[in-house]
Amino acid sequence: xxxxxxxxxxxxxxxxxxxxxxxxxxxxxDVHIVMPGDPxxxxxxxxxxxxxxxxxxxxxxxxxxxxxxSPTVALRQKRDSSxxxxxxxxxxxxxxxxxxxxxxxxxxxxCGIFVVGRIRGIDRPxxxxxxxxxxxxxxxxxxxxxxxxxxxxxxxxxALLGASMMRSVCGVEDPRVAIVNVGVEGHKGNMLxxxxxxxxxxxxxxxxxxMEARDAxxxxxxxxxxxxxxxxxxxxxxxxxxxxxxxxxxxxxxxxAPAGLDLSFVEASEKEVMRNFDYNSYGGxxxxxxxxxxxKVHGAANEFTIPCAVGQTRSMILSGMVDKIVERLGQMxxxxxxx
Amino acid sequence: xxxxxxxxxxxxxxxxxxxxxxxxxxxxxDVHIVMPGDPxxxxxxxxxxxxxxxxxxxxxxxxxxxxxxSPTVALRQKRDSSxxxxxxxxxxxxxxxxxxxxxxxxxxxxCGIFVVGRIRGIDRPxxxxxxxxxxxxxxxxxxxxxxxxxxxxxxxxxALLGASMMRSVCGVEDPRVAIVNVGVEGHKGNMLxxxxxxxxxxxxxxxxxxMEARDAxxxxxxxxxxxxxxxxxxxxxxxxxxxxxxxxxxxxxxxxAPAGLDLSFVEASEKEVMRNFDYNSYGGxxxxxxxxxxxKVHGAANEFTIPCAVGQTRSMILSGMVDKIVERLGQMxxxxxxx
Numbered sequence: 001x002x003x004x005x006x007x008x009x010x011x012x013x014x015x016x017x018x019x020x021x022x023x024x025x026x027x028x029x030d031v032h033i034v035m036p037g038d039p040x041x042x043x044x045x046x047x048x049x050x051x052x053x054x055x056x057x058x059x060x061x062x063x064x065x066x067x068x069x070s071p072t073v074a075l076r077q078k079r080d081s082s083x084x085x086x087x088x089x090x091x092x093x094x095x096x097x098x099x100x101x102x103x104x105x106x107x108x109x110x111c112g113i114f115v116v117g118r119i120r121g122i123d124r125p126x127x128x129x130x131x132x133x134x135x136x137x138x139x140x141x142x143x144x145x146x147x148x149x150x151x152x153x154x155x156x157x158x159a160l161l162g163a164s165m166m167r168s169v170c171g172v173e174d175p176r177v178a179i180v181n182v183g184v185e186g187h188k189g190n191m192l193x194x195x196x197x198x199x200x201x202x203x204x205x206x207x208x209x210x211m212e213a214r215d216a217x218x219x220x221x222x223x224x225x226x227x228x229x230x231x232x233x234x235x236x237x238x239x240x241x242x243x244x245x246x247x248x249x250x251x252x253x254x255x256x257a258p259a260g261l262d263l264s265f266v267e268a269s270e271k272e273v274m275r276n277f278d279y280n281s282y283g284g285x286x287x288x289x290x291x292x293x294x295x296k297v298h299g300a301a302n303e304f305t306i307p308c309a310v311g312q313t314r315s316m317i318l319s320g321m322v323d324k325i326v327e328r329l330g331q332m333x334x335x336x337x338x339x
Numbered sequence: 340x341x342x343x344x345x346x347x348x349x350x351x352x353x354x355x356x357x358x359x360x361x362x363x364x365x366x367x368x369d370v371h372i373v374m375p376g377d378p379x380x381x382x383x384x385x386x387x388x389x390x391x392x393x394x395x396x397x398x399x400x401x402x403x404x405x406x407x408x409s410p411t412v413a414l415r416q417k418r419d420s421s422x423x424x425x426x427x428x429x430x431x432x433x434x435x436x437x438x439x440x441x442x443x444x445x446x447x448x449x450c451g452i453f454v455v456g457r458i459r460g461i462d463r464p465x466x467x468x469x470x471x472x473x474x475x476x477x478x479x480x481x482x483x484x485x486x487x488x489x490x491x492x493x494x495x496x497x498a499l500l501g502a503s504m505m506r507s508v509c510g511v512e513d514p515r516v517a518i519v520n521v522g523v524e525g526h527k528g529n530m531l532x533x534x535x536x537x538x539x540x541x542x543x544x545x546x547x548x549x550m551e552a553r554d555a556x557x558x559x560x561x562x563x564x565x566x567x568x569x570x571x572x573x574x575x576x577x578x579x580x581x582x583x584x585x586x587x588x589x590x591x592x593x594x595x596a597p598a599g600l601d602l603s604f605v606e607a608s609e610k611e612v613m614r615n616f617d618y619n620s621y622g623g624x625x626x627x628x629x630x631x632x633x634x635k636v637h638g639a640a641n642e643f644t645i646p647c648a649v650g651q652t653r654s655m656i657l658s659g660m661v662d663k664i665v666e667r668l669g670q671m672x673x674x675x676x677x678x
Contacts, residue, residue: 214579240553
């Protein structure tokens with residue numbers, strides 16, 4: 001049985017996420033879910049759904065960490081919050097393999113670092129969503145918001161983490177790693193990309209050079225490495241642009257279509273396409289670099305987000321990714337020591 | 340008569356740009372164009388088109404600065420290149436009001452700084468395209484690629500330059516200036532945005548706070564301030580995402596449309612929408628902060644780019660924007676001195 005903590009309380013809409021959790025229990029017969037939170041609220045909400053009750057347990061937690069709270073203060077003061085209780089269980093119970101939370105990036109990052117703990121050799125855990133690309137593939141963007149100011153060593157570690165995830169979760173054999181940059185030419189970029197390039201050339205990753213942001217979804221790359229500020233801008237601009245282009249297109253189609261035409265196929269096509277550009281439908285972003293996998297789902301996540309996230313965390317646990325990263329870092333360390 | 344230099348030789352496709360230049364002469368009866376370059380080539384290409392020959396003159400220049408050359412080396416060694424000749428004329432001839440070039444960002448930036456010269460009080464000129472937003476408005480993104488590593492003072496100056504351009508070129512009375520950031524909350528961001536926020540609060544611009552990248556095209560802002568690395572990533576991801584969303588949508592529409600339906604309205608709608616997300620159709624980006632306006636058009640610009648760019652540079656010259664910036668910087672300086 002694969003045990004996963006699901007913290008729904010830090011999000012905007014716990015009710016929908018509880019519904020999604022019940023659905024996830026039904027979808028994955030080998031998954032056992034632990035939900036930290038108010039037992040009364042959880043109990044009455046869960047009573048609305050039909051699911052295997054032997055595989056969903058409640059972990060009492062009386063507090064919730066809000067989106068606007070200082071993560072470090074909240075972590076100290078709200079020891080009985082759903083997020084801290086969940087993270088503590090994740091750390092202490094060897095049977096629990098991973099956690100999913102709808103909490104704020106800051107609070108999840110703090111729990112990852114101070115409760116669960118970092119993998120030795122990783123300076124900063126990073127947030128990494130997996131985005132669908134042209135041609136039906138996927139690409140990992142790391143970091144997309146955990147670390148706004150980065151050193152080149154962090155970015156090099158992100159490359160390692162991202163590549164490991166793409167092998168583990170998406171089955172990509174030798175992930176192509178690129179640095180998000182302002183041009184593909186080697187001399188382009190800023191001080192951070194220049195230093196990162198030097199380090200990556202000597203690392204055990206398939207480093208293929210620079211990538212221009214217009215090619216993020218091209219399918220030509222498997223891992224896109226950048227600091228959390230740039231990654232966040234890139235991710236959100238993809239999301240925003242998709243919405244604007246689609247709105248404009250639907251309006252133009254309505255205006256230009258022959259009079260009287262049934263436009264239900266336009267609506268169906270819109271839904272189909274936007275699913276790929278919508279945070280909620282593709283689960284969440286992994287916080288990589290901690291001793292156990294933690295997945296952050298969007299604050300505005302809905303009921304469909306959770307089954308998808310549970311599936312991803314389940315794959316991550318089954319793949320033994322964290323152990324593989326530890327092993328790879330150990331090899332690098334031994335190599336450096338021998339040299 | 341408004342005199343503008345148009346350098347077509349540094350682009351990928353001079354022939355198309357020459358055609359566009361002839362068209363621009365026809366479109367703007369008060370514009371006089373000077374084209375630096377190989378007189379023979381220019382002459383034989385221009386002979387293909389019908390335009391008012393009294394308002395287009397050739398400035399002989401035997402060299403071309405390529406996209407892959409080191410800008411500083413090229414500037415020193417290729418004194419007879421179209422770009423350097425054009426920039427030198429712009430600097431020395433009081434009748435010439437502005438320049439348009441299809442050259443590389445680096446080469447144009449070097450010409451702006453070392454040939455034309457910076458406005459006193461501006462540390463770094465910045466590239467600023469004007470993008471169409473939802474609701475038919477427009478937004479200036481500054482810097483979008485001239486300065487990859489920035490100090491907060493540069494960003495504050497970008498705010499001033501961008502606001503001035505939006506007043507001059509787009510007639511926005513009191514441009515709303517925002518910092519591109521990872522969240523709208525004041526405490527979010529990196530060291531650069533934190534420092535820039537402090538400076539902007541005391542500056543004579545309508546600073547409205549942070550903007551998340553998903554709202555870049557929302558129409559809620561008039562000027563988006565960021566370093567050239569982030570701006571470049573934002574701009575190119577808008578461009579790239581628009582293309583991917585549209586491709587997916589057209590494919591989905593074809594698949595879902597009733598059999599036998601004439602889909603020419605889909606193609607027409609696609610063209611209509613993509614015009615707004617296509618670099619070429621909206622002219623170019625201004626290099627702001629130099630003593631005379633310089634507009635960079637995309638290396639892959641086509642014949643339709645030039646008339647659009649000529650119109651923008653013409654507006655910029657007519658508005659007397661550079662003088663207004665000089666005046667505003669002078670006021671700020673006096674205020675600081677008095678305090």
